[in-house]
Structures are given as structure tokens and as C-alpha cells.
Amino acid sequence: MALLQRAAAILEKNGHLVTVAPTTGPGTAGEIARQHIARGADLIVAAGGDGTINEVVEGMVHSRVPLAILPAGTANVLAMEMKLGSRLERVAERLEECRPQRIPVGRLICGGGRVDRHFMLMAGIGLDAHIVYNVNPAIKARVGKLAYWLAGWSLLGKRLGQFTVEAGGHRRECSFALISKVRNYGGDFEIARNVNIMDDEFELVLLQGRNTLRYVKYFAGMILNNLAGMKGATVLRSDRVTVCCPSDPNIYVQIDGEFAGRLPAEIRIVRDAITLLIPPEYIRAARAPAMAEGFSS
Numbered sequence: 001m002a003l004l005q006r007a008a009a010i011l012e013k014n015g016h017l018v019t020v021a022p023t024t025g026p027g028t029a030g031e032i033a034r035q036h037i038a039r040g041a042d043l044i045v046a047a048g049g050d051g052t053i054n055e056v057v058e059g060m061v062h063s064r065v066p067l068a069i070l071p072a073g074t075a076n077v078l079a080m081e082m083k084l085g086s087r088l089e090r091v092a093e094r095l096e097e098c099r100p101q102r103i104p105v106g107r108l109i110c111g112g113g114r115v116d117r118h119f120m121l122m123a124g125i126g127l128d129a130h131i132v133y134n135v136n137p138a139i140k141a142r143v144g145k146l147a148y149w150l151a152g153w154s155l156l157g158k159r160l161g162q163f164t165v166e167a168g169g170h171r172r173e174c175s176f177a178l179i180s181k182v183r184n185y186g187g188d189f190e191i192a193r194n195v196n197i198m199d200d201e202f203e204l205v206l207l208q209g210r211n212t213l214r215y216v217k218y219f220a221g222m223i224l225n226n227l228a229g230m231k232g233a234t235v236l237r238s239d240r241v242t243v244c245c246p247s248d249p250n251i252y253v254q255i256d257g258e259f260a261g262r263l264p265a266e267i268r269i270v271r272d273a274i275t276l277l278i279p280p281e282y283i284r285a286a287r288a289p290a291m292a293e294g295f296s297s
């Protein structure tokens with residue numbers, strides 16, 4: 001709390017009238033953002049990890065009020081993606097440099113329509129969602145991101161559920177699907193290589209394989225930046241994705257690192273959805289000509 005108060009003092013020094021509104025539990029951040037927008041707030045600054053930012057985004061979709069982020073929590077992939085850094089006070093100082101940009105977000109509808117949520121970063125289906133679902137909250141509170149590694153390695157050698165992804169005229173059977181708006185994955189790696197938060201399409205990374213042992217090879221490919229060229233890997237772009245699994249009702253979906261539901265699912269781009277404060281250097285890089293990496297299909 002002391003760190004947050006110091007960040008608030010920095011914002012006040014820069015001319016903002018700041019009201020600190022702590023969350024009272026999971027699922028409350030979005031409603032707090034809605035209430036403050038209704039009361040006339042002209043900027044929402046969300047301090048937290050990816051899950052908290054996701055909740056705030058849900059409360060701000062289609063608002064014209066800008067959102068700024070301060071990194072905290074287990075991980076903040078959005079801060080890493082925009083090269084803001086991980087030091088909350090330093091990022092608070094940098095917010096004055098950032099520029100408001102209207103950007104798209106993702107929308108997930110799954111579980112037969114029982115779940116309808118937006119996301120800023122990514123949706124994951126299959127292996128990584130299974131890891132998210134099985135992370136022990138107590139261990140996560142103690143060791144942070146290491147909890148995800150422990151949950152992941154505990155699956156080594158086990159069989160994976162299969163599902164079907166349809167996007168951009170392609171149909172693939174796979175056991176892992178990443179539908180991403182960012183290059184950064186988990187704060188440490190890049191899986192999707194040719195996408196940014198300003199894009200009106202997702203980058204999809206689809207991996208085949210019925211046994212988790214195959215993912216050791218994929219992990220090596222990710223580290224060496226040749227995942228897209230590996231057998232069993234497909235990289236596509238699309239603004240709409242349909243995922244179904246007729247034989248297994250327990251294929252999980254995660255968005256922005258939080259469990260969201262089960263298949264079937266439809267994931268689509270929502271254009272002109274939110275105003276985000278973005279560093280100017282990220283905006284310049286996003287608008288530069290695309291890099292020469294190709295897509296496999």
C-alpha cells in the first residue's frame with residue numbers, strides 16, 4: 001500500500017487529482033472503474049497484475065475514458081509488452097509521456113454462452129489453460145510465477161485433450177491454441193511474434209500433440225525463435241476464431257492468465273473498444289512496416 005501511495009503522490013505532483021480505490025476481492029475492479037467513470041473520472045489508473053487489469057478492462061470497454069496501467073501482482077504482461085518496465089513508481093513517472101490510443105480488445109464467449117468476457121492480451125486453450133486451472137493459489141501467493149512452472153512440469157508425460165480450431169479459412173486439430181494480441185507471453189517469452197496491441201487481428205499459434213513430452217521440443221523452438229517452422233506448429237492471423245471439442249467437455253480456456261471457462265468457444269476482435277495510454281516508442285514500432293518473419297499454415 002505504501003508503494004501505491006508513493007505512486008499516487010507522483011501522479012498528484014504531475015497535476016492529477018487522485019482517488020485511491022482498493023479492490024475488495026476478485027471481480028470487483030471492473031465495477032469500481034464503472035462507478036468512477038460514472039462520477040466523472042477522466043482517467044483510470046489500474047495498479048495490479050494481468051488479472052486485475054483484465055477486470056478493469058471489462059468495466060471500461062466502449063468508454064472514452066483513458067486507461068493507464070501500473071505494474072504489480074504476479075505478472076503484468078501488458079507493461080512488459082509496452083516496455084514500461086516493472087517498477088511501479090518509475091512507470092507512474094512515465095505516464096506523462098504516454099499517448100492515448102483507441103485500440104481493439106478480444107471478446108470470449110464460451111461454455112454455451114454462459115461466459116462472455118473481454119480481454120486485452122490473449123486467450124489460451126488446452127495445455128496452458130489447464131496449467132492456469134491447476135495452479136495452487138497458496139503456492140502462487142508465495143512464489144509468484146514459479147507456481148505456473150510447477151503446475152506445468154507436473155503434467156510432463158501426460159496425455160492432452162484434443163480440440164478443433166477454425167480461423168481464416170483454416171481448420172486445425174490441436175492441443176494448445178494461443179490467440180494473442182501481444183508478443184509477450186507470461187512476462188518471460190515470446191510465442192506470437194508478429195502482433196501488437198493496436199492490431200485488428202489476432203495472431204494464432206496452434207500446436208499439435210497428444211502427449212506433453214512433445215512440448216519439450218516446442219519449448220526449445222520457442223527459445224530458439226523457430227517455433228513457426230516446426231512440424232506440428234501452425235501460425236495464422238484472423239479476427240475471429242471458433243473452437244470446439246465434441247468428445248471432451250473439459251478443455252479449459254484462460255484469458256490474460258486467469259481461468260475463464262470451458263469449450264466450445266468463439267473469440268473475436270472488438271474494434272475501437274478502449275483508450276489506452278501507450279508509450280510513444282511502442283506506437284512508432286507498432287506502426288512500422290511488419291518484420292520479415294513469415295507465417296506457416
